[in-house]
Amino acid sequence: MLTVDALTKTYKTGDKALKSVSFTVPKGQVVGLIGPSGAGKSSLIRCINRLVEPSEGRVLLNDLNITGLPAGELRRARRRIGMIFQEYALVERLTVMENVLSGRLGYVGFWRSFLRQFAGDDVQNAFRLLDRVGLIDHADKRADALSGGQRQRVGIARALAQDPELLLIDEPTASLDPKTSRQIMRLIVEICEERELPAIINIHDVVLAQQFTQRIIGLKAGEIVFDGAPELLDESVLTRIYGEEDWTAMRRAAEEDDHAERDAAERMAGMI
Amino acid sequence: MPVTQTENGPAWHLRTPRARLALWAGWFALVALTVWCWQIMTKDTIWLFVMDAPQQAADIGSRMFPPRLSYIEKLLWPLWDTLNIATLGTMLGVIIATPVAFLAARNTTPSLLVARPIALFIIVASRSINSLIWALLLVSILGPGLLAGIIAIALRSIGFVGKLLYEAIEETDASQTEAIEATGASGGQVLIYGYWPQIAPAFWGISVFRWDINIRESAVLGLVGAGGLGLQLQASLNVLAWPQVTTILLVILATVVFSEWVSAKVRHAII
Structure with a gap:
């Protein structure tokens, strides 16, 4: 369980990215975090594992207060929080296997990691994860040899290698095509269900968020302006979050995407 | 407007x-x-x-030709010295330059106010003094010989390698290192998993490039008594043995062509 309590972030420039944000995510719940660019979504997600240092407030993972930890213990806490990134953020010149195993770095000493001497269990687990995300045949390839969707799967496997108690996911589909986006979202949701993992997904695509998450938090200018079930997200709420826009047109475009995807799937099925 | x-x-x-x-x-x-x-x-x-001037040049040219090829026999040992000075000097320089580069790079330095200025000063100081001058100083401190040459080459290399390497470190992609940090990795692990894979091609490229330059520089270090081919060059110049000078210049040319070939091969292999 994750508790965010009155979290505030003020940057050195004086920009208030977050203004006293509070919410709780129970076990196994997948939360979609939506809001316009600059609303503070990215800051919020990075304040939770303190890649960005919060100015005020608390973050509790189960009963551990992350905001108060000194550097060494913060590293131990970070091991329990998996993170998945927008542009995948794989180490491009390392192999897929090394990237997945880098999820174990917090558990391995410096020299063992330098010499790539990971425990046998870690390696076996990495193979299992690669199999789960469908990349078992690519273990020896360099990360920069994979396609966007495949890279994001490696990113997911790396986060899971940490054996996390929470997933932070930053725009997982921003650089993927609509079909791959859906596949990646489906994979993330399935995995969270299997492992009863709570997850926070930063996401631009409102329709995708509604389709795959169980709860939506709308952020605007650093404040929560909506927190509820995806079904409750109607025109008036979207306008409150994003401002005036023709939402029905956007929905229709998304439906077309869906149709196109189904057509493509049927055509592929017919070919096989 | x-x-x-x-x-x-x-x-x-x-x-x-x-x-x-x-x-x-x-x-x-x-x-x-x-x-x-x-x-x-x-x-x-x-x-x-x-x-x-044309007559003078033609006069020296005619004395230099034909080169005294039998002299090569006496050059093999100094040539070996020269290669050793360049190689050991480059290795020593790179070993010292790497931590200096990490201290100097804005994104990896432990302190912007103390460590970074010191590292930058080391780089500038090393770069501003030619290796011939370093050798001149070191020969008077350590006495003539190979050691002075090796250290002179190393001191000059620190600045060159350090500067190019710290620029490479500053150009690394921050999201890759951020991702490694987010797994709970320690500072050292972020260095070897996040930064190192990104700068490795630059590191090897810079090192081999510097080795290539150092072969040329170490060939003349003997002029000030730091061993190698330069020592023979000076001896031959002193007695106006022009055919020997030509032979030495040919040997240096061949060595430089060889090192150029090696460095091109290595750089091709890593990128």
């Missing part, structure tokens, strides 16, 4: 009229400066000497 309004609608020029005038004045000043410098330069030239 390169866009101006005319009767026929807006017109566009790359520069404003004022900028065009300034540019023209700049070029004019440059030409004037060149003419003036030429006058100062030629004022003290003794033209009689310049006139017979």
